[in-house]
Amino acid sequence: QVQLVESGGGSVQAGGSLRLSCAPSGDTYRGYYMAWFRQAPGKEREGVAVISRGSGYTTYGASVRGRFTISQDNAKNTFYLQMNSLKPEDTAIYYCAAGRLKPSLRDADYIYWGQGTQVTVSS
Numbered sequence: 771q772v773q774l775v776e777s778g779g780g781s782v783q784a785g786g787s788l789r790l791s792c793a794p795s796g797d798t799y800r801g802y803y804m805a806w807f808r809q810a811p812g813k814e815r816e817g818v819a820v821i822s823r824g825s826g827y828t829t830y831g832a833s834v835r836g837r838f839t840i841s842q843d844n845a846k847n848t849f850y851l852q853m854n855s856l857k858p859e860d861t862a863i864y865y866c867a868a869g870r871l872k873p874s875l876r877d878a879d880y881i882y883w884g885q886g887t888q889v890t891v892s893s
Contacts, residue, residue: 771796772882774866779887782856788889790851792866794882803873805880806840806851808862808889817875818864819851831875834860856891864889 778790792804805820819830819840828840839852849866864887869880 772802772868774868774882774884776864776866776884776887779864779889781890781892784857784891784893786856786891787852787854788856789853790864790866790887790889792849792851792884794847794849794866794868802868802870803880804840804842804849805867805869805873805875807865807867807875807877807880808860809865809886810859810862813862815865815877816862817877820873820875821849822873827873829873829875853889856889858891858893860889861891862889863887 773795775793782788802823806818807815808818809815817831818834821828821840837855841850866884867880868882871879
């Protein structure tokens, strides 16, 4: 079992930055892949970024590539999503997720989910 707690959401103007944090607890096996997803009202959940806890391999969704960065601090057992150059279309609830299959951006590949944190970007 893995428990995930997100923090760091909030409101920001377009062009601004936010950093989300995800603190896993429970089973901290390094074989997990950790990902960020988001869901805007009326839209399907979208994969944003994923990182391999073991190798540090990362991949990003096309809509955020070059603006968002996923990272991990092994000493703090915490994962981050640094979001720069934010746009109104980035407004969504952001979720941290953990899975053991592969570093994908498909939500079906993840079994543990946080409660979500709201990010609102105003124009």
